[in-house]
Amino acid sequence: MDETLLMIPGPTRVAPRVLKAMSENIVNHRSAIFGQILKDTSQMMSDVFRTTNKSYLLTGSGTAAMEAAMVNILKKGDKVLNVVGGKFGQRFMQIVEAHGGTSLPLEVEWGQAVNPDEVGFLLEEHEDIKAVTVVHNETSTGVVNPIKELGKILRDHDTLYVVDTVSSLAGDDVEVDDYGIDICVTGSQKCMAAPPGMASITLSNDAWDVVNRTDSASYYLNLKKYKKSGDADPPETPYTPSVSLIYAMHEALKIIMDEGLKNRINRHKLAAKATRNGVKALGLELFPEEEVSSTTVTAVRMPEGVTDGEFRGTMRNKYRVELAGGQDHLKGNIFRIGHMGNITHRELITTFSAMEMTLRELGFDIQMGEGVAAVADTYLPEDV
Amino acid sequence: MDETLLMIPGPTRVAPRVLKAMSENIVNHRSAIFGQILKDTSQMMSDVFRTTNKSYLLTGSGTAAMEAAMVNILKKGDKVLNVVGGKFGQRFMQIVEAHGGTSLPLEVEWGQAVNPDEVGFLLEEHEDIKAVTVVHNETSTGVVNPIKELGKILRDHDTLYVVDTVSSLAGDDVEVDDYGIDICVTGSQKCMAAPPGMASITLSNDAWDVVNRTDSASYYLNLKKYKKSGDADPPETPYTPSVSLIYAMHEALKIIMDEGLKNRINRHKLAAKATRNGVKALGLELFPEEEVSSTTVTAVRMPEGVTDGEFRGTMRNKYRVELAGGQDHLKGNIFRIGHMGNITHRELITTFSAMEMTLRELGFDIQMGEGVAAVADTYLPEDV
Known part of the structure; x- marks a missing residue:
C-alpha cells in the first residue's frame, strides 16, 4: 500500500x-x-x-x-x-x-x-x-x-x-x-x-x-x-x-x-535521546525544554525560512519518511518525530539522513552526516 | 484457531x-x-x-x-x-x-x-x-x-x-x-x-x-x-x-x-428459505410466523425434551457447527441459525446434517436426510 x-x-x-x-x-x-x-x-x-x-x-x-x-x-x-x-x-x-x-x-x-x-x-x-x-x-x-x-x-x-x-x-x-x-x-x-x-x-x-x-x-x-x-x-x-x-x-x-517491559522502555528512552542529539547536531531547536521532552515523540521548531509543506512534503514525497506536523496554533511552527513502538537505531538513521538531504535541498547550510553521526553515537556503548 | x-x-x-x-x-x-x-x-x-x-x-x-x-x-x-x-x-x-x-x-x-x-x-x-x-x-x-x-x-x-x-x-x-x-x-x-x-x-x-x-x-x-x-x-x-x-x-x-447487491440479497433470501424448509422437514417449529421470518437468521423453537446445552453443545463439540442460543427470556427456548455474509448451500447442508445426527443422538425419531434434502431441493432450479 x-x-x-x-x-x-x-x-x-x-x-x-x-x-x-x-x-x-x-x-x-x-x-x-x-x-x-x-x-x-x-x-x-x-x-x-x-x-x-x-x-x-x-x-x-x-x-x-x-x-x-x-x-x-x-x-x-x-x-x-x-x-x-x-x-x-x-x-x-x-x-x-x-x-x-x-x-x-x-x-x-x-x-x-x-x-x-x-x-x-x-x-x-x-x-x-x-x-x-x-x-x-x-x-x-x-x-x-x-x-x-x-x-x-x-x-x-x-x-x-x-x-x-x-x-x-x-x-x-x-x-x-x-x-x-x-x-x-x-x-x-x-x-x-x-x-x-x-x-x-x-x-x-x-x-x-x-x-x-x-x-x-x-x-x-x-x-x-x-x-x-x-x-x-x-x-x-x-x-x-x-x-x-x-x-x-x-x-x-x-x-x-x-522483549521485557523495562527493556522496551529503555529502548524508547535511548531512541528519544538519539533523536534529541541528532536534532541538536543539525543546529535545530527542540520545542520543549530537554528535561521535559517526551520519550516517544520529539517536537522540533520548524527552521526559519522553510514552510511545513516544503519540509515535510520533501521528506515524504522524495525521501519517503513521514513526520508529523504541529496541531492547532503550532501548525507550521513545529514538526514532530515519532519514535514509538518498534523503532530502532535503523529507522532513526534513515530519518536523519532524509532530514539532512531535505534541509540541504531547501538551502540550509548544514554539515551532511552530522545528524546521522549524533544518532549513531548515542547508540554506541559508553566505553567506546 | x-x-x-x-x-x-x-x-x-x-x-x-x-x-x-x-x-x-x-x-x-x-x-x-x-x-x-x-x-x-x-x-x-x-x-x-x-x-x-x-x-x-x-x-x-x-x-x-x-x-x-x-x-x-x-x-x-x-x-x-x-x-x-x-x-x-x-x-x-x-x-x-x-x-x-x-x-x-x-x-x-x-x-x-x-x-x-x-x-x-x-x-x-x-x-x-x-x-x-x-x-x-x-x-x-x-x-x-x-x-x-x-x-x-x-x-x-x-x-x-x-x-x-x-x-x-x-x-x-x-x-x-x-x-x-x-x-x-x-x-x-x-x-x-x-x-x-x-x-x-x-x-x-x-x-x-x-x-x-x-x-x-x-x-x-x-x-x-x-x-x-x-x-x-x-x-x-x-x-x-x-x-x-x-x-x-x-x-x-x-x-x-x-457479487452485485441484488444478487447478494437474493442469495440470502434463498438461504433463509432453504433453512426454513429444512427446519420444517425435520419436524421442528419456526419461532416467528414464516411471513415475518428473517432473511439472515432463522429462530427455531427448541424441541421438547432437550436442553440448550445438550443440543447446541453436541452441535458444537461433536459436529463443530456453532449455532446461537436464545437471549434473555428466550434462553433455552429457541436456537438460532445465522445464514448471513458468505453462507451458501454448502454450509447449510453441513449444518442440517449435523442437526440430524445431533437430534438422533439425543433420542429424536427423525428421518435422517430429510432436512438435508429439503435444503438441497430449495436450491434446485424450479423446473427440475
Missing part, C-alpha cells in the same frame, strides 16, 4: 507477527476460545499498566477511553481539574464540559510540563475537586508530564487521579499502582505497536466506588457493563468487540512480554 | 481476500492514501444503504452507531417512539432513557413483527414524537420488521425515522432513500461479512437539521465532528480510526459490488 517509513506519533507500523495474528478468521465473541484470548489480553494489559486491578478493552479510539474515564464518574456540575498544556489536555476539558461538568483548567504553556505544586495549590484552594486529569505524554507538544510527582501530591487529597497514557504506555515509565493512579487509559496504536481502534482502561477500587454510585452518561461506554461482562468466566465484552484487533493486541502484548 | 463452522447471526467468517487486505501494514490515518480508502469505503457504504447521502464510519460496535443515532438528536425530555420486539429494540429504548429522553415503547410480542398501523395510531395520538426507532431485523427473535411500509406511514408525520439495519444491510432489502429513512445504522460483521468493530451511519438532510441544532450528549459520537472531518478533501475521521478494519471493510464492500 505505502512503503513510506512512518515516523509519526502513532499509529505506528506493526510487526508481521501481529498482522499474522490479526488475519486469523473470526470466532464467536461469546465462546470459551475467545474468552481465553480476552482474559490473557486483559491480564497482559494490567501487567503493562503495572496494576493488580483488572483492565478492560474498549472497541474504539483512545478518545473513547478518555470519555469513558469521565462519563462514569461525573454528575452535572462536578468540578474537574484539567491540566491543559496541549491538544489532548484540552480534550479532557472538552469532554468534561460536554457532559455538564465544571472544568477548572490549569493552563500550562504549550511546550512546558505542569508543575505539580500548582496542582497542589489548586487542590487546597478548591475542596470540591472530584478528579484531576493529566495527559502523561502530550503528543501534540512532545512534553512528558511528571505523573509520579503528581501522584505524590494527590495522595493527600480526596480526589480521583485520572491519567491519559495513550502515547506513553509501554514506552515510558507508568506505574499505575505505585503512582496512585485511579483511572488510567491508553490506546493500542502507540508504544504497544498494535493497530489503531482499541483502547484500554483500568480503575482503582476508589474509582469503582464512584462509578458504582454514578449513572453513566453514555450507554456504549458504561463501565459497569464492561466490568460485569469482563469479570465473568469466561470473560466477555458487553457489545460485539473487534475480534481481529483483540487478536492483534494479544500478539503485540506477547511481543512486549518477550 | 478454531475450525468450527460459524452459523451464528454475526460475527461471520470473512473471506480470505478480506483477511489479506486487513493484514496490510498501517498507514498514516491523515494521509492522502488513507483518505482515498476512506472516501471509497464511505461511497460504497452509501451505495449499499441505497442513499445519495454521505455515510460515515465509526470505530466501534453497532451499539455505538445506535447511540450516535440518538445522542445527536435528543434533548432532555424529548419523546421517542421505540418499537420494542426484542433485545435490540429494547436497546434503543435504554439508550433514549440513558440520555434523559422519554421513551414511548410500542411493545410487540417477541417473535412477531410490528404492525405499521399501530405506529400510525401512536403518532396521531402523540404529536410531539421526535423520532421513531425500529430494528429492521431483530436478531434476537429472527423477525424482520416491515420498514418499507413503516416508511410510508411516517412520510405523513414530522418525525425522524431511525432504522437499525445492523443484521440486515447487504442481506435483505434496505432502500434508505426510497423508504424515507432519516437515520440508518449498521455494523461491519453481519451481512457485509467484514470483521466486527466498525459501524456506519447515514443521515438525511432533515436529520442533519436536527443534529445541527442539538448539542451532542457524547463527545466520541458527536456526528457534527464526523461530518466536518468526513466531508473534507481528502476525508478524515475526527479521532484515530481503526485503519485495519477500514481496509477490511473496503475489501468486503468490493466483494459486495462484485
Whole structure:
C-alpha cells in the first residue's frame, strides 16, 4: 500500500507477527476460545499498566477511553481539574464540559510540563475537586508530564487521579499502582505497536466506588457493563468487540512480554535521546525544554525560512519518511518525530539522513552526516 | 484457531481476500492514501444503504452507531417512539432513557413483527414524537420488521425515522432513500461479512437539521465532528480510526459490488428459505410466523425434551457447527441459525446434517436426510 517509513506519533507500523495474528478468521465473541484470548489480553494489559486491578478493552479510539474515564464518574456540575498544556489536555476539558461538568483548567504553556505544586495549590484552594486529569505524554507538544510527582501530591487529597497514557504506555515509565493512579487509559496504536481502534482502561477500587454510585452518561461506554461482562468466566465484552484487533493486541502484548517491559522502555528512552542529539547536531531547536521532552515523540521548531509543506512534503514525497506536523496554533511552527513502538537505531538513521538531504535541498547550510553521526553515537556503548 | 463452522447471526467468517487486505501494514490515518480508502469505503457504504447521502464510519460496535443515532438528536425530555420486539429494540429504548429522553415503547410480542398501523395510531395520538426507532431485523427473535411500509406511514408525520439495519444491510432489502429513512445504522460483521468493530451511519438532510441544532450528549459520537472531518478533501475521521478494519471493510464492500447487491440479497433470501424448509422437514417449529421470518437468521423453537446445552453443545463439540442460543427470556427456548455474509448451500447442508445426527443422538425419531434434502431441493432450479 505505502512503503513510506512512518515516523509519526502513532499509529505506528506493526510487526508481521501481529498482522499474522490479526488475519486469523473470526470466532464467536461469546465462546470459551475467545474468552481465553480476552482474559490473557486483559491480564497482559494490567501487567503493562503495572496494576493488580483488572483492565478492560474498549472497541474504539483512545478518545473513547478518555470519555469513558469521565462519563462514569461525573454528575452535572462536578468540578474537574484539567491540566491543559496541549491538544489532548484540552480534550479532557472538552469532554468534561460536554457532559455538564465544571472544568477548572490549569493552563500550562504549550511546550512546558505542569508543575505539580500548582496542582497542589489548586487542590487546597478548591475542596470540591472530584478528579484531576493529566495527559502523561502530550503528543501534540512532545512534553512528558511528571505523573509520579503528581501522584505524590494527590495522595493527600480526596480526589480521583485520572491519567491519559495513550502515547506513553509501554514506552515510558507508568506505574499505575505505585503512582496512585485511579483511572488510567491508553490506546493500542502507540508504544504497544498494535493497530489503531482499541483502547484500554483500568480503575482503582476508589474509582469503582464512584462509578458504582454514578449513572453513566453514555450507554456504549458504561463501565459497569464492561466490568460485569469482563469479570465473568469466561470473560466477555458487553457489545460485539473487534475480534481481529483483540487478536492483534494479544500478539503485540506477547511481543512486549518477550522483549521485557523495562527493556522496551529503555529502548524508547535511548531512541528519544538519539533523536534529541541528532536534532541538536543539525543546529535545530527542540520545542520543549530537554528535561521535559517526551520519550516517544520529539517536537522540533520548524527552521526559519522553510514552510511545513516544503519540509515535510520533501521528506515524504522524495525521501519517503513521514513526520508529523504541529496541531492547532503550532501548525507550521513545529514538526514532530515519532519514535514509538518498534523503532530502532535503523529507522532513526534513515530519518536523519532524509532530514539532512531535505534541509540541504531547501538551502540550509548544514554539515551532511552530522545528524546521522549524533544518532549513531548515542547508540554506541559508553566505553567506546 | 478454531475450525468450527460459524452459523451464528454475526460475527461471520470473512473471506480470505478480506483477511489479506486487513493484514496490510498501517498507514498514516491523515494521509492522502488513507483518505482515498476512506472516501471509497464511505461511497460504497452509501451505495449499499441505497442513499445519495454521505455515510460515515465509526470505530466501534453497532451499539455505538445506535447511540450516535440518538445522542445527536435528543434533548432532555424529548419523546421517542421505540418499537420494542426484542433485545435490540429494547436497546434503543435504554439508550433514549440513558440520555434523559422519554421513551414511548410500542411493545410487540417477541417473535412477531410490528404492525405499521399501530405506529400510525401512536403518532396521531402523540404529536410531539421526535423520532421513531425500529430494528429492521431483530436478531434476537429472527423477525424482520416491515420498514418499507413503516416508511410510508411516517412520510405523513414530522418525525425522524431511525432504522437499525445492523443484521440486515447487504442481506435483505434496505432502500434508505426510497423508504424515507432519516437515520440508518449498521455494523461491519453481519451481512457485509467484514470483521466486527466498525459501524456506519447515514443521515438525511432533515436529520442533519436536527443534529445541527442539538448539542451532542457524547463527545466520541458527536456526528457534527464526523461530518466536518468526513466531508473534507481528502476525508478524515475526527479521532484515530481503526485503519485495519477500514481496509477490511473496503475489501468486503468490493466483494459486495462484485457479487452485485441484488444478487447478494437474493442469495440470502434463498438461504433463509432453504433453512426454513429444512427446519420444517425435520419436524421442528419456526419461532416467528414464516411471513415475518428473517432473511439472515432463522429462530427455531427448541424441541421438547432437550436442553440448550445438550443440543447446541453436541452441535458444537461433536459436529463443530456453532449455532446461537436464545437471549434473555428466550434462553433455552429457541436456537438460532445465522445464514448471513458468505453462507451458501454448502454450509447449510453441513449444518442440517449435523442437526440430524445431533437430534438422533439425543433420542429424536427423525428421518435422517430429510432436512438435508429439503435444503438441497430449495436450491434446485424450479423446473427440475
